[in-house]
Amino acid sequence: MCQLLGMNCNTPTDVVFSFSGFAERGGRTDHHSDGWGIAFFEGRGLRHFVDHQAACESPVAALIRQYPIKSRNVIAHIRKATQGVVALENCHPFVRELWGRYWVFAHNGDLKDFHPRLHASFQPVGNTDSERAFCWIMQELAKSHAGVPSVAELTLTLRELSQRIARHGTFNFLLSNGEALWAHASTQLHYVERKHPFAHATLKDEDLSVNFAEHTSANDRVAMVATAPLTSNEEWTAFATGELKVFVDGALVG
Amino acid sequence: MCQLLGMNCNTPTDVVFSFSGFAERGGRTDHHSDGWGIAFFEGRGLRHFVDHQAACESPVAALIRQYPIKSRNVIAHIRKATQGVVALENCHPFVRELWGRYWVFAHNGDLKDFHPRLHASFQPVGNTDSERAFCWIMQELAKSHAGVPSVAELTLTLRELSQRIARHGTFNFLLSNGEALWAHASTQLHYVERKHPFAHATLKDEDLSVNFAEHTSANDRVAMVATAPLTSNEEWTAFATGELKVFVDGALVG
Numbered sequence: 001m002c003q004l005l006g007m008n009c010n011t012p013t014d015v016v017f018s019f020s021g022f023a024e025r026g027g028r029t030d031h032h033s034d035g036w037g038i039a040f041f042e043g044r045g046l047r048h049f050v051d052h053q054a055a056c057e058s059p060v061a062a063l064i065r066q067y068p069i070k071s072r073n074v075i076a077h078i079r080k081a082t083q084g085v086v087a088l089e090n091c092h093p094f095v096r097e098l099w100g101r102y103w104v105f106a107h108n109g110d111l112k113d114f115h116p117r118l119h120a121s122f123q124p125v126g127n128t129d130s131e132r133a134f135c136w137i138m139q140e141l142a143k144s145h146a147g148v149p150s151v152a153e154l155t156l157t158l159r160e161l162s163q164r165i166a167r168h169g170t171f172n173f174l175l176s177n178g179e180a181l182w183a184h185a186s187t188q189l190h191y192v193e194r195k196h197p198f199a200h201a202t203l204k205d206e207d208l209s210v211n212f213a214e215h216t217s218a219n220d221r222v223a224m225v226a227t228a229p230l231t232s233n234e235e236w237t238a239f240a241t242g243e244l245k246v247f248v249d250g251a252l253v254g
Numbered sequence: 255m256c257q258l259l260g261m262n263c264n265t266p267t268d269v270v271f272s273f274s275g276f277a278e279r280g281g282r283t284d285h286h287s288d289g290w291g292i293a294f295f296e297g298r299g300l301r302h303f304v305d306h307q308a309a310c311e312s313p314v315a316a317l318i319r320q321y322p323i324k325s326r327n328v329i330a331h332i333r334k335a336t337q338g339v340v341a342l343e344n345c346h347p348f349v350r351e352l353w354g355r356y357w358v359f360a361h362n363g364d365l366k367d368f369h370p371r372l373h374a375s376f377q378p379v380g381n382t383d384s385e386r387a388f389c390w391i392m393q394e395l396a397k398s399h400a401g402v403p404s405v406a407e408l409t410l411t412l413r414e415l416s417q418r419i420a421r422h423g424t425f426n427f428l429l430s431n432g433e434a435l436w437a438h439a440s441t442q443l444h445y446v447e448r449k450h451p452f453a454h455a456t457l458k459d460e461d462l463s464v465n466f467a468e469h470t471s472a473n474d475r476v477a478m479v480a481t482a483p484l485t486s487n488e489e490w491t492a493f494a495t496g497e498l499k500v501f502v503d504g505a506l507v508g
Contacts, residue, residue: 043341044380045379046342049301067314089296090299097350097376097379099377121375122351123351125351142375
């Protein structure tokens, strides 16, 4: 099983604290050592880092832990290969462009007998079930809407598409277009909303704690989504099976 | 004017030496300080780094200079903004997927009145003439061929498309799909082929030289393409106006 991490905020925020704990799961505190990746939106632009080395050993992951890239939408993934070989083209998150925006997708789980007809402009580069599912979602979004629809409309379409894919197996995923963060759970996904008054948080995987009050202002809002709670002293809410949630500006909106 | 750097090899090779000189042009030895980017193919996979900070100051560029990522096809770009604001989404190289392969594109120059009809699946995310040209090339390639054509066929199509765009201004560009490197010159582009017997090379922009003989084997072939020659003691060949060249396995093939 892979691990997912997503962040959605109303103010560009760095992910150094959460990523530090998360990256430890890539080969040190957990066994997800078949590559990792992270994507940061900056406005409409995107920084995308993937590596087939274990996150706890990767020089690129070390850079991310030290260099505070500020973003309002982040998706990270640590891979434990179930389908597809260990190779760069199979590392999540995957990126495609649709309607003049980048879309970023990461998946945790395993899909059986999922071979949809990909007749349009989105074809997988690697050979994972995950990238296949992403290409199908992009294809079906493109068919359902002529231009970028509202977040509410996209959520309705994504709910329907997720259900159809989830019949094939475990389909926990994160998706963002830089405007919203969508999260779908089949089996395991948790979220926490951080807002004023901010408090201390202690990482589960590393001997590290941070006082968010020192790094934030009263209006900041940050939503975090992760496979398993990253901190030991915050209240993380578990997703129900089959739930698709959407976060905008650091708040759960649907 | 921006600066371009491309590498095409028959063996995965690191670009640390050439990138070190090239990155100096991003704000130190030259005035291209409005961002930079580099993309490395690894098989079908891609590492893509962009930054809107000057390359000579960027922590990500520092990583690239230290961490020898080995690749057979690399495209790098340092930006001096002519069209489009300084923002991450306007940093080259740009990436799209077509036929299940990533395509990477970087442009140096300026296009006037180039507003082709982009009716298909490739839309610019930023607002540069360069990304518009890339999206149009992708659209026209997709229309001209049903699946991935041979390098020779692609070269014929690209020659025709480049001519049509070049009527609008200066169109020096690099394009790769991980299999070949295409380079087109309107005004300024140079290449060098390195092969056995390898020799010493000295960077123009930094007090650095390297003995390629120590780092290579007899069968290695490396082609480098750059806006201006990067080394002072190798023989770089200038492109003629309107020339499109293609490199495969480190050799000029057309």
